[in-house]
Amino acid sequence: MSKSLRWIWLALILISYNLSYAQELRQKIQGIVRDKVSFQPILGANIVLTNTSDLSTSGVISLEDGQFLIESVKLGRYKLTISHVGYQAFTIPELLVSASRDVYLTVQLDVGAMVLEEVVVDAVIPEQHISMLGKQPITAEQTLRYAATFYDPARLSISFPGVATFNDQNNNVVVRGNSPNGVAWRLEGVDIVNPNHLTNAGTFTDRPVQSGGSVNILSSQLLGASSFLNGAFDATYGNAMSGVFDMTFRDGNLDEAKYTAQISLLGLDFAVEGPISKKKKGSFIANYRYSTIGLLSSMGVELGDEAITFQDLSFHVSTTSEKGSTWSVFGLGGNSRNEFIAERDSTKWEYGKDSQDILFKGRMFGFGISNRHPISTKAYLRNTIGYSILDNERTAFNLDSAYNQTPRSFDENTSEILSWRSELSTKISPSASLSAGFHFSHIYEEIFSESMPLNGLIASGGGDSWLIQPFLNLTQIIGKRFSYNIGVRYLNHTLSEAQSLEPRMSVKLHVNDFNNVYLKYGLHSLLQTPGTYFYSERDLNGNFINPNETLGLTKAHHFVLGYNYSINESTRLNTEFYLQDLFDVPVSQVSQSTFSVLNQIEGFVFESLENTGSGRNYGIDLMFRKTFSNDVYYLINASFYESKYKGSDGIERDTRFNGNYSINFTGGKEFKKVRADFEKTFGVNLGMVYLGGYRDTPIDVAQSEIQGRTVYVTNEAFTIKMKDYARINLRLSWVKDRPDYTRTISIDIQNLTNRENIAYSYYDTEVQDVVIQNQLGIIPILAYRLEF
Template sequence: MKGISVVLLTILFEISTNLIANENPKGSITGQVIDRDTKQEIVGAMVEILNEGVVTVTDIHGDFFIEGLNPKTYNLKISAPYYVTTYKTDVLVTGKQSTKIIVELKIASYETEEIIVSSERYFDKPNELVTSTNSLSAEEIRRAPGAVEDLNRMIQTLPGVTTATDSRNDLIVRGGSPVENFILVEGIEVPNINHFGTQGASGGPIGMINVDFLNDVTFSAGGFPAKYGDKLSSVMDVQYRNGDRNNFNGKVDIGIAGAGIILEGPLQKGKSSYLFSVRKSYLDLILSSTGLTAVPNYSNFNLKATYELSENHILTLIGLGGIDKINFKGFDEEADPFITSIDFSGWSAAGGIVHKWLIGNKTFLQTSLSTNMYQREVSEDSIGKPTFNNESLDKEFVLRTDLSQIFSPTDLLEAGFTAKFIQNNNTIFRAQALDIYGSILPELNYDAVAEAYKFAPYVQYSKNLFGRLDLIVGLRYDYFSYLSDKSTISPRASAGFYLLDNLKLNAAYGIYYQAPPLLWLVAYDQNKELKQMKTNQFVTGIEYYPVPDVKITVEYFEKQYSDYANSVLNPQVTYANAGAEYYTLGLEPLVPVSDGQARGIEFFVQKKLTNGLYGMFNYSFSKINFTSLDGIERPSSFDYRNVLTAILGYKMTNNFEISAKYRFMGGRPYTPLDEVASAQFNQTIYDFTRYNAVRYDNYQRLDIRVDYRFEMFGWALTSYLDFQNVLNVKNIEQIIWNQKKQKVDYIYQWKFLPAGGIKIEF
């Protein structure tokens, strides 16, 4: 595979460096400026390209258009009377397509206008997300070294976020399981945005969202307000850009793993548009002659279409989905037949309609009706005998509505509710077997349809006092019909105080509840007695802007967990450590007795792209412990203690840039192998008495990326090479018993791995 990758990368690089046209095309920026809370168009907003002497203003629809620009990256300054000045960085202009952006301005309170508006900075975040929040532009995500344009893998570089293994993009936020993450795509709730996702969790190995769809992404690692609910650890708010409202155009994307195409154009000339992409992997075709197994085969689509019913009513159609297939085979090289064979196939789809109603100058109502479905079929054979089969179809139908009402420049009321119908259709067979801790799992035959309802209203109020103090208080109610204890109430509050124009003190406290995934509740009747998992969260810190393009934050966080599901068969095992695996969870008796604590401190520095240089640095120290059914407190499987991530990039010319990422993580706790039992039964069995008692060696990895842009034959092309783990460090992922060699063995994380691709705009 390495040889094939190197040859393809060499070809891509030669094309990039040798076939460059002599023409000097010009590019353009098309955008819209709107009010962040009411989504009203802002007329007469001033849009300035910094250091270029180019200024324009928005028209009666809040639109602006700037043309005649040289292809390169620009920074914009957007200002309007009674609004806080905002900056849009990393606006990449090519010589073919118009660059589309959406800018939201925050209304300035009369008292704070002098304070905040005069304090220029290149960073922005929503008003209600006071603590632990960062926003990333599409270009920052696209060019991130080691991420290969995977949204989740870029989020992993933010403070407080780790992952369990290189082969997956799970988000482990401040010690929280991948089960605990909330994802919104253009106002639609999407449980999982990845291929080959774990049932009931939010991660997987490969992302489905096309980075070329993105306008920006906002991520909160804690302390989020009442409008975001039924999750314990994080909120990811994904905003797509609009398609081209005037012209048809497209982009072809060819990489090592697959190829895709993006098409966009107008539905109503100058008013409405569509944006559509489809992508297909071809690694299975390239590697079919090598005899390798476990090669992923997947395809996906993304869709956004907007239609303007009137000046005050806009419909948006959102779609996202994928098809997955993979086969794992383990065999004895000296004597057939296969020892173990695992087949996985499935599909997922999420989509809905969003109605945006601009009721008045100070009132906005957004309502969405959506659905998401995840179908999986997993079968496992051992020595030709079926040992496990899971045919599942998970469905959700969701009605969500959010109201924003501005009473004055210092007072904002937000209220809304979410109603869900959930259905889990599972046919499960599991043969009696020994699990990885040496306990006997009884045979399980389950075939049923489970249904449940959720209802969650919320209200929150934002107030500015004395020009320097921002307060947000909120209350949330969650109802889940499937549990015996159906209802919870979650009060939350946050505050931010400007000590200086560029120095802010933030704090947040709240109670958070999350219902267990329906799959955990259905296999055994006693599992219906599980409770809604709970955390009490406290976050405080400072936010400092020494210069406009640099942000420094220091935060302390504390999360108190309670009522987490715990295994009865293996009392040491808490489900707070689960969710970052491929196997099906919840197929055993569970009780809600696991408690835990996560606390730590995070230091974060980010420099936006100016003068050719950009980067970020974060270091965190944390301790995550859980107490299981046996009453013993142990380190969480996600307790890395020390995590350091650094990214540094430099644009050497308008067309050429190089970047690097270094990551260090402390050794992750694990349960050592019981070698005697593993040898006796010739399978992996861990020492149950030493659950999470030892740690792997420290993890480290260096990634380097090179981007090059050029024009050829009237097309705009972007090529990249991404070299992962260039030091070829052997990071251990897992200790196992090798059934073929009948000895202790190790599974390693990614070694040196080259990747690359090229995008062609037409």
């Protein structure tokens, strides 16, 4: 370890000791209760706090301005329930209270009779109705508790039903058999570009992907009311086929400055938050991270044989006026780099890549401003404008016997989104609410990809386009047992001149206090990737053209039938049956081809396409969940599914992502030691993943040798089922709470048994045979965290 890092470790430890002094450990919980639709404060809401260890309770009632305060709260985990006549009860089953800072909640209650099922969330999720499997919360506390998430909200999502990892080197997710390209990212309500470092990590061709990367730029320190959606989304979401990461930033501390410092084998983190104007109830929060991932390589941990560096910054500033209007300014940015430099000793070259120099550089930036303004006691208007940009550049060289460089390939792409979302929400009756608005996005894409000398120009082009998406969404509760949501969204893409009118609906029946069933439907559509739109080929006159520029949208009908059973206050069983019928899928214009964009990952195509393909995904997701009680929690998921597609040959085949089944376990237990002036908590958290192997296509070794590249037997597409994937993750944490600070020492171990899971196969020109590339082996991450 370098001398500078040793000094950082020492400084953090000395700070933790200097902050300690003897006094009883107590904290406070405060917040505000609002009507979700009108955003008006609610007077007289009942707030009940239950300790999940000893079941002791306390409670208060919200004041005229909606504010509430619970003082002298012991440290630990609590169930918080907020209720009011005419609203659905709101429950946070796993609220963590620590010594380092008080808890501030902004709670929004949905309309409805109190006898209805509670709105159950997993942390500070004020705007989400987490009652269906298709919408799962993502919280900062989960990223710190679940094993081997590495503080990444995208990696956390593989704990959810129907969601599977694709490759350990990246955070791409396969949702119900769909390509990761069908996942969209949203921040504070607006669409953003891919917010990940090293977007080429773990891919077949080492080129960037549409929605994933090695590490998420969004800092988990700032996470607010965030969630992951799959299945049939309501009309407020568009341009997504399989999943949506709907992320928001939380407000900073309103009373005093607070700090978080962390050093780990992944990097250095430092966060600061505090008030900016107590009169206007303003706050700020920011986090900076710098990677030290090179330490892992120096310890002998295999991370893909490349030198990796990254850094990022996220921030959020918010204020609330006396009239209840809220303003927020938010942003994030990061740059990353990975570099592979060949050994200047050719006797050490074992594989084809060993004779290459490869450099990948990425840069992402996003910025936005949002305003939520009450326009009456029954309605509010929210406007958000955001801009984001992603630049990637990859250069590869071949080395000759004298180690001179010869260009091998060059890729450069830029994506920009300027997005404006405006939404008016109003209560049209005590039991019904209406949301109407639009989402305008100006999209700029520029791409250039060239492979020398084999393929030549692969993709070249760029241009501006508008994505116009107005929407309307109605929610109503009828009587004490029935509720529905119905809406419509229109999508128009000016580049391809494609459009879609998309109805959405869901109905839910509360059979009794313990059982409910629901049905969801939605028509969804998705733009094609830039590598698809801007594929280049020569016309009859020898000029380069982009024949796929006018491709239409990929579309799908989503059907979901679900059942929820509440076994007791902390344990639930959820089941969803689903069918996704895909149509207008781009496939080859050449008849008898097996190609379909449903199997894409990197996003490049090598031929002209047309919207005549189809696909089907269907299956069942099961979730058995116990939230924290008696210091134990667990989450067990099982998914069984089929994922099929048809190319231009009309033959139904398995997609690349048809693993058929996935099983996940996430759970843990805490052991506490309480004293007058400190508390110690030792946590053991385990994660186990078992996935059916994805599909691969046989490699034609003879043709690969002739052409000097991997050549597939395309008429046998995805007929090989790879070995099943299995991984055990472990997290051990030791938390010590003293007055005004919390210290955490933890170790996360990904792939505890060091199992060799297959990533993909390719033809290697040096070996002159097919080589199997494995995913990551065992990775230990030691971390020291101080909150004060």
